[in-house]
Amino acid sequence: MTLEQFAEGLKQLRIERQISLLDISTETRINIKFLAAIENGQFHMLPQTYVRAFLREYSIMVGAKPEEILRQYNEIALSSPPPVSSSRSASLSARSTGSDPWGIIPRQMWFFIAGLAIIIIVIASWFAITSQPGQHSPKTSEIPFEKVIQENEAAAVSQNPVQQPQVILQPKTDSLTLNMTTSDSVWINLLIDNTKSETRLVGPHRKYSWTAKERFAVTMGNAGGATFQLNGKELGMLGKRGAVLRNLILTEADLHGQ
Numbered sequence: 001m002t003l004e005q006f007a008e009g010l011k012q013l014r015i016e017r018q019i020s021l022l023d024i025s026t027e028t029r030i031n032i033k034f035l036a037a038i039e040n041g042q043f044h045m046l047p048q049t050y051v052r053a054f055l056r057e058y059s060i061m062v063g064a065k066p067e068e069i070l071r072q073y074n075e076i077a078l079s080s081p082p083p084v085s086s087s088r089s090a091s092l093s094a095r096s097t098g099s100d101p102w103g104i105i106p107r108q109m110w111f112f113i114a115g116l117a118i119i120i121i122v123i124a125s126w127f128a129i130t131s132q133p134g135q136h137s138p139k140t141s142e143i144p145f146e147k148v149i150q151e152n153e154a155a156a157v158s159q160n161p162v163q164q165p166q167v168i169l170q171p172k173t174d175s176l177t178l179n180m181t182t183s184d185s186v187w188i189n190l191l192i193d194n195t196k197s198e199t200r201l202v203g204p205h206r207k208y209s210w211t212a213k214e215r216f217a218v219t220m221g222n223a224g225g226a227t228f229q230l231n232g233k234e235l236g237m238l239g240k241r242g243a244v245l246r247n248l249i250l251t252e253a254d255l256h257g258q
Contacts, residue, residue, distance in 0.1 A: 007041035013062040027201040028057045063221030065242045176212045184225030191217035216250040
């Protein structure tokens with residue numbers, strides 16, 4: 001399997017769940033251009049420090065098992081040679097054909113020219129910095145993963161704010177109330193009383209509530225990423241972390257242990 005085939009498989013999972021790249025970007029704060037690069041198999045375009053972190057968040061959003069996705073990626077990445085840039089390809093081609101027009105210049109002269117060019121660039125940069133008072137060279141440091149996501153997605157978040165939990169009216173005495181509290185990112189689809197369907201991508205540390213007259217049908221990715229209450233009764237997690245839960249029915253009978 002190639003990286004392109006691996007990426008196409010991820011894309012098909014997202015399409016099957018009817019989730020857009022904008023939905024994933026809004027919920028995970030990952031720049032949408034990085035998500036597109038993942039689905040095109042262009043992993044060399046991602047910040048290499050965060051490739052696996054991005055893949056983990058993406059796989060959770062599309063309902064895949066993060067550990068399996070990362071295992072497949074590691075196997076393919078280790079067996080695939082790194083991409084060769086066009087400039088290096090041209091250089092290798094010129095050397096192989098003996099068509100290098102500068103081959104007549106001695107190697108020592110090239111070192112001298114390169115060193116002179118570096119000195120000129122350093123001096124010019126120093127003058128440019130010192131001529132602008134109050135400006136200093138920024139210190140280089142490794143940026144935490146969360147900060148990278150926030151900085152890359154600040155504009156996207158301002159244009160597409162995360163939908164706030166809706167206000168739930170007090171249910172009638174004969175209705176059901178389902179409360180969810182997340183500890184990790186989850187994808188959930190609820191079929192309420194076989195008449196209303198609702199799908200959400202929910203980040204960690206969020207709370208949501210839904211009401212129904214008779215039943216809920218729950219389908220979700222990362223089933224261990226949230227806990228539930230039904231009319232105040234603790235149901236706990238509905239599955240294991242990273243697992244996909246399909247069409248679990250919750251009714252009034254669950255309140256009495258039937």
